[in-house]
Amino acid sequence: MNQADATIAGLVRPALPQIARAVDAIADRLASGGRLHYFGAGTSGALAAVDAMECPGTFGVAADLVTAHTCMGPDEDDAKAGHAAATAVAAGDAAVGVSASGATPFTVAALEATSGLRVAVVCASGSPLAAVAQVAIEVPTGPEVVAGSTRLKAGTAQKMVLNMLSTGAFARLGYVFRGRMVGMVPENAKLRARAAGILVDLAGVSAVEAERALAAAGAEVRVALVMLRLDLDAGEARRRLSGATLSDLLE
Structure with missing residues (x-):
């Protein structure tokens, strides 16, 4: 299994141009007020749900900005359920269908019916899901060590x-700065320490100064960083960030 897994990064590499296209298109939709929707069944749906679930804590975005529409078992064959799920997607949103085979009826129907940007992530070539997508990311992974176990x-x-x-889309939108999760929500002790460490690294201040700035900024890392780097109060730092990214202000 380890030998098989070691091949995956190399198999993903040829799809990087399509991944980059999708990142740019998704970021453009999000920047214009759209949302990101994932559609998937079984393992594909579970992985999509994990990605959606991690976005609020990692990037500090609204809980409903990235949503996963998933199903399991017999429902995977229900194209009508896919059509129904697709009604959640507005014209300005982005939809990503995830399927190992690219033939799951729920996922194909959902992506085909969406009115927004359509992106497919499949592990086969020439699939029905790729055919209905505007951007098709195809990573043919071949037979599994346990036949048919696409997890x-x-x-x-x-x-x-x-x-x-x-990560690429939110980095483009300014939620990542110099490889740091500056949009993160420091909601527990571990994350508060990480947030302070980010400020120590990027602002060159002591841990005490970092914690003081975080408190004044209402635990918003980006606001605290602008306060420290530009010697501003929280209100002015927040105002400047309302129309700019950290890169715009600090580089």
Whole structure:
């Protein structure tokens, strides 16, 4: 299994141009007020749900900005359920269908019926899901070590691609700065320490100064960083960030 998994990064690499296209298109939709929707069944749906669930804590975005519409078992064959799920997607949104085979009726029907941007993430070539997408990310992973168990190589490839789609899009929108999660929500002791560490690294201040700035900024890392770097109060830092990214202000 380890030998099989070691091949996945190489299999994903040829799809990087399509992944980059999807990242740019998704970021454009989000920047214009749209949302990101994932559609998937079984393992593909579970991986999509994990990615959606992690976005609020990692990037500090609204809980409903990234949503996963998933199903399991017999419902995977229900194209009508896919059509119904697609009604949640507005014309300005982005939809990503995730399927190892690219033939799951629920996912194909959902992506085909959406009115927004359509992106497919599949682990096969020439699939029905890719055919209905505007951007098709195809990563043919081949036979599994346990035949038919697409939670293995296919699942690993899907996780890699989903990581790049969400992280790339939010990085483009300013939620990542110099490789740091500056949009993170420091809601527990571990994350509060991480947030203070980000400020120590990027602002060159002491841990005490970092914690003081975080408190004044209402635990918003980006606001605290602008306060420290530009010697501003929280209100002015927040005002400047309302129309700019950290890169705009600090580089």
